[in-house]
Amino acid sequence: MTFQDVLIQQVINGVSLGAIYSLLALGFTMVYGIIELINFAHFNVFMVGSFIAMYILQALGLNGQNVILTGFSLVGVLVVALVGTMLLSGALGVLIERTALRPLRGVPGTAAMITTIGVSYILFNIVLLTIGADAFNFPNPMPTVRWGEAGVVLQLREVLVWVVAFLLMACLNYFVRRTKMGKAMQATAQDQEAARMMGVEVDRVVMITFFLGSALAGAAGLIFGLYYNYTNFAIGYTAGLRAFTAAVLGGIGNIPGAMLGGIIIGLIESLGGQLLEVRWTDVIIFSVLVLVLVFRPTGLFGRATAARS
Amino acid sequence: MVSPGTRTWSIGEALAAPFRRLSSDQQRWLILTLVVIGALVFPLIDRNEGDIDAAANATAFAVLALGLNIVVGLAGLLDLGYAAFFAIGAYFYGVTSSWQLHPEWSSFWEPFQWLGVVAHYQAMGENVVHFTLSFWIAMPLAALVAAFFGVLFGAPTLRLRGDYLAIVTLGFGEIVPIVVRNWPTLTNGAMGLNGVQAPSLFGYSFGVTSSPYYYLGVALIAFLIFVSSRLKESRVGRAWMAIREDEIAAGAMGVNRVKLKLLAFAIGAGFAGATGTFYVAKLQTATPDMFMFPVSVMILVMIVLGGMGSVYGVVLAAVILQLLQSWFLQDLSGWLHVLGRAVGNDWMQQIDLTQSIELIFGIILVLMMLYRRQGLIPATRATKALTLEQQTALPSRGTIDVDLRVVAPGELKPGTAMLEVEKLLKTFGGITAVKDVDLRVEPGSIVALIGPNGSGKTTLFNLITGMNAPDRGRISLLGEDITGLPSHLIVERGIARTFQNLRLFSNMTVLENILVGQHSHTKTGAVGAVLHTHAMLAEERETREHALEILSIFGNRLMPRLNQVAKELSYANRRRLEIARALASRPKILLLDEPTAGMNPAETIELAHQIKSLRGMGLTVFLIEHKLNVVNELADKILVLDHGEKIAEGTAEQVHAKPEVLEAYLGRKVAHA
Numbered sequence: 001m002t003f004q005d006v007l008i009q010q011v012i013n014g015v016s017l018g019a020i021y022s023l024l025a026l027g028f029t030m031v032y033g034i035i036e037l038i039n040f041a042h043f044n045v046f047m048v049g050s051f052i053a054m055y056i057l058q059a060l061g062l063n064g065q066n067v068i069l070t071g072f073s074l075v076g077v078l079v080v081a082l083v084g085t086m087l088l089s090g091a092l093g094v095l096i097e098r099t100a101l102r103p104l105r106g107v108p109g110t111a112a113m114i115t116t117i118g119v120s121y122i123l124f125n126i127v128l129l130t131i132g133a134d135a136f137n138f139p140n141p142m143p144t145v146r147w148g149e150a151g152v153v154l155q156l157r158e159v160l161v162w163v164v165a166f167l168l169m170a171c172l173n174y175f176v177r178r179t180k181m182g183k184a185m186q187a188t189a190q191d192q193e194a195a196r197m198m199g200v201e202v203d204r205v206v207m208i209t210f211f212l213g214s215a216l217a218g219a220a221g222l223i224f225g226l227y228y229n230y231t232n233f234a235i236g237y238t239a240g241l242r243a244f245t246a247a248v249l250g251g252i253g254n255i256p257g258a259m260l261g262g263i264i265i266g267l268i269e270s271l272g273g274q275l276l277e278v279r280w281t282d283v284i285i286f287s288v289l290v291l292v293l294v295f296r297p298t299g300l301f302g303r304a305t306a307a308r309s
Numbered sequence: 310m311v312s313p314g315t316r317t318w319s320i321g322e323a324l325a326a327p328f329r330r331l332s333s334d335q336q337r338w339l340i341l342t343l344v345v346i347g348a349l350v351f352p353l354i355d356r357n358e359g360d361i362d363a364a365a366n367a368t369a370f371a372v373l374a375l376g377l378n379i380v381v382g383l384a385g386l387l388d389l390g391y392a393a394f395f396a397i398g399a400y401f402y403g404v405t406s407s408w409q410l411h412p413e414w415s416s417f418w419e420p421f422q423w424l425g426v427v428a429h430y431q432a433m434g435e436n437v438v439h440f441t442l443s444f445w446i447a448m449p450l451a452a453l454v455a456a457f458f459g460v461l462f463g464a465p466t467l468r469l470r471g472d473y474l475a476i477v478t479l480g481f482g483e484i485v486p487i488v489v490r491n492w493p494t495l496t497n498g499a500m501g502l503n504g505v506q507a508p509s510l511f512g513y514s515f516g517v518t519s520s521p522y523y524y525l526g527v528a529l530i531a532f533l534i535f536v537s538s539r540l541k542e543s544r545v546g547r548a549w550m551a552i553r554e555d556e557i558a559a560g561a562m563g564v565n566r567v568k569l570k571l572l573a574f575a576i577g578a579g580f581a582g583a584t585g586t587f588y589v590a591k592l593q594t595a596t597p598d599m600f601m602f603p604v605s606v607m608i609l610v611m612i613v614l615g616g617m618g619s620v621y622g623v624v625l626a627a628v629i630l631q632l633l634q635s636w637f638l639q640d641l642s643g644w645l646h647v648l649g650r651a652v653g654n655d656w657m658q659q660i661d662l663t664q665s666i667e668l669i670f671g672i673i674l675v676l677m678m679l680y681r682r683q684g685l686i687p688a689t690r691a692t693k694a695l696t697l698e699q700q701t702a703l704p705s706r707g708t709i710d711v712d713l714r715v716v717a718p719g720e721l722k723p724g725t726a727m728l729e730v731e732k733l734l735k736t737f738g739g740i741t742a743v744k745d746v747d748l749r750v751e752p753g754s755i756v757a758l759i760g761p762n763g764s765g766k767t768t769l770f771n772l773i774t775g776m777n778a779p780d781r782g783r784i785s786l787l788g789e790d791i792t793g794l795p796s797h798l799i800v801e802r803g804i805a806r807t808f809q810n811l812r813l814f815s816n817m818t819v820l821e822n823i824l825v826g827q828h829s830h831t832k833t834g835a836v837g838a839v840l841h842t843h844a845m846l847a848e849e850r851e852t853r854e855h856a857l858e859i860l861s862i863f864g865n866r867l868m869p870r871l872n873q874v875a876k877e878l879s880y881a882n883r884r885r886l887e888i889a890r891a892l893a894s895r896p897k898i899l900l901l902d903e904p905t906a907g908m909n910p911a912e913t914i915e916l917a918h919q920i921k922s923l924r925g926m927g928l929t930v931f932l933i934e935h936k937l938n939v940v941n942e943l944a945d946k947i948l949v950l951d952h953g954e955k956i957a958e959g960t961a962e963q964v965h966a967k968p969e970v971l972e973a974y975l976g977r978k979v980a981h982a
Binding site: 032036037038100103104107108109110111112113114115117118119120121122124125126128129237241244245248279280282283286289290293294297 | 381387462466469471472473477481483484487488490491553554602606609665671673674675678682
């Protein structure tokens with residue numbers, strides 16, 4: 001493999017990773033945009049989402065990589081798994097919002113943030129105590145389809161990740177920009193009080209934001225499993241931190257920014273891992289986070305609220 | 310009502326009765342003494358080495374919790390990577406007092422050998438350096454190193470919203486163990502440091518028994534309680550709490566937010582570093598796994614459970630959690646096993662509750678935040694009670710002659726305006742909020758700013774007080790340019806303000822609010838606060854006296870409520886308190902943003918009189934007001950703003966006669982009808 005091949009291969013890997021981070025970053029950025037809260041529970045909603053996806057696929061009769069589907073049956077299974085995972089993860093997000101966060105709306109200071117840490121910890125430990133610390137073989141019905149020769153290889157799983165992520169982001173974009181509820185979300189993000197006076201039900205908007213963010217985290221959990229062929233109780237922490245960095249990089253509160261930020265972080269991870277050593281990846285990404293905050297706290301694509309102190 | 314004759318006494322009550330007769334101060338001392346004695350004799354009574362060891366570990370975490378309490382509890386900065394600073398301290402001592410590094414001996418090391426920091430080791434063909442830094446020197450040095458890292462990573466984020474600190478510290482807490490793991494030459498990687506030298510004191514080596522470490526830990530706790538309590542009741546601690554309560558208002562009262570946040574962060578990190586040396590000395594080993602995220606969360610749980618900002622609560626919570634981990638969960642599991650055997654339930658026989666400790670931590674965090682945010686022992690905000698003499702020695706309203714004039718009449722050059730604004734412009738996106746405004750406020754006058762809602766009045770105030778930077782134009786105070794200065798420096802120059810929607814430090818007392826108001830012209834730093842230096846005590850006395858003088862302007866409205874928490878005050882009293890807090894900064898000019906908003910007519914008249922008397926005391930007042938009777942009564946000059954532009958200026962009669970003003974208020978048709 002020439003150096004160029006390696007580079008192209010790592011870009012393919014990076015964009016795939018980045019797509020997962022983008023989906024996850026969207027949840028952070030949407031919630032932050034609406035209620036200015038860093039939702040640490042999001043880390044583990046993603047992790048729980050990947051387990052939900054695993055169980056749905058198993059319920060559909062898939063186990064490990066033994067069952068290979070093609071054509072409509074493959075698409076059908078994936079759509080069912082995706083929709084099911086998103087609905088259940090979204091419901092989990094709504095549950096968290098209703099029980100743990102709504103009572104704290106308007107409480108100043110760090111209370112809500114600490115609560116999300118607690119919720120995240122609860123999810124993490126429930127999974128650890130009930131399901132266990134093993135890495136689980138994630139069912140994957142996709143046939144191994146490769147394009148390209150020895151040098152650069154593009155696999156079906158990567159194409160799938162891209163397609164799913166792209167479709168979901170396009171839907172989200174449509175929802176936020178074109179629908180009535182999406183406009184209510186934008187209005188609430190800009191000025192909650194004014195939105196309320198204009199008849200926007202803020203509680204409902206917040207609930208839907210949590211639903212959407214968590215549903216996207218669930219989708220990210222599904223494609224994480226399909227991409228890596230495993231899931232585990234600990235995947236939320238690293239992925240969550242990277243996705244949050246992506247959200248900050250894109251300008252927190254900025255939806256297209258989160259998408260692009262995710263891709264950039266994915267590329268940094270794959271190329272950085274190639275150029276340096278993989279064990280330093282977290283250090284590189286953390287450095288990116290600190291550098292962005294020092295030099296461009298509003299993110300690459302900016303939003304004024306970020307720098308407000 | 311139970312009559313005394315028929316009253317029955319239970320044994321508990323009988324025992325508690327003498328205790329109740331003590332004053333609350335005496336009660337506190339009694340409890341404290343008992344706790345201290347209990348802590349000191351504990352290893353002598355309980356001879357079980359395992360128990361003492363667990364207790365010694367608990368002291369380390371209690372010290373950590375006290376350190377983090379300064380950051381989270383007092384300053385309100387959420388630090389999720391506290392274990393990283395703990396690790397830095399631990400590895401600092403671990404590396405400088407073990408065989409981990411052993412470079413070849415050379416003459417370079419001789420001065421260090423003379424200082425006792427290294428030893429020359431020659432045996433079996435080896436000729437190397439052995440690091441033997443004394444524990445007692447390592448501890449403060451580790452604190453400094455950890456504080457340095459705290460500043461390094463705190464500085465970029467502390468300028469931003471507090472949320473960012475949470476995520477950056479989370480990331481920092483994540484990467485420090487990674488760096489430790491991946492840098493084996495320095496840290497021996499995942500295998501961990503070994504053979505860390507035990508501390509010794511006057512020739513007595515602490516060795517591997519737990520008791521000496523336990524006592525050292527107790528001493529550290531006592532030291533930290535002392536430091537935290539002194540800091541909390543000082544200018545520095547009050548500024549931290551003000552930042553926690555309302556950052557913008559803290560800035561407007563002269564608190565340099567970045568500097569104070571960094572200070573809190575560095576002090577917290579320093580305490581963690583010092584504790585790291587203690588912990589690693591006790592275990593005589595250090596591995597990266599000892600400093601992962603769960604440690605940071607556990608310390609946070611201690612603070613949340615005990616009560617943010619509550620020194621004793623935090624220690625209590627540390628003890629409770631340690632008891633839970635070391636004893637209670639094990640015992641409970643044991644009982645469940647017995648019960649399981651009795652009823653023949655397999656699941657109950659195998660249950661191990663100690664594994665669920667982290668789940669319990671998560672549940673504690675959520676439940677405490679939802680149902681008891683103040684923690685088990687709420688942080689008391691006991692400000693020292695004033696003597697009756699102090700309270701009554703001051704004149705009440707009407708006879709007061711406090712001179713608020715901070716500019717001597719001779720100091721003023723004739724023709725210099727107190728406040729002058731020239732061609733001031735501010736746009737937000739496409740909206741011009743303030744458009745080329747010129748204005749002058751003469752010394753000793755009351756100027757009122759009126760205009761319809763959204764006409765840019767508050768924005769103008771924000772520009773003058775440094776909350777927003779103007780796009781263009783110049784603001785000067787007594788001829789000195791102050792354009793673009795940060796808000797805390799503007800207060801220092803002599804412009805104080807109140808806010809339209811009240812920005813008090815709600816969980817601080819009336820007195821504390823006013824003491825924060827004096828932040829800009831007091832000096833005590835962290836060291837002075839801890840040592841209670843002569844200068845600090847004098848300053849503290851003086852600020853308290855000044856606070857009482859200021860409060861006396863409002864007669865008996867606020868004076869009896871000195872130690873009440875601000876959020877408990879009535880609405881009108883909160884308005885008064887905000888004015889008092891602004892006055893406490895000894896301003897040359899006072900900016901009041903709708904001071905009588907929400908007050909009833911009687912209260913409005915009272916306040917209007919008080920504002921008038923402020924002018925009598927030499928103060929210049931610039932106010933935004935909607936109630937035209939107040940404006941007409943008070944103002945020497947009225948300025949009218951509409952759509953960001955000044956449309957009229959003059960006395961009440963002049964302004965009311967202007968058609969533009971009527972138009973702005975009533976609309977074109979009505980005005981021309």
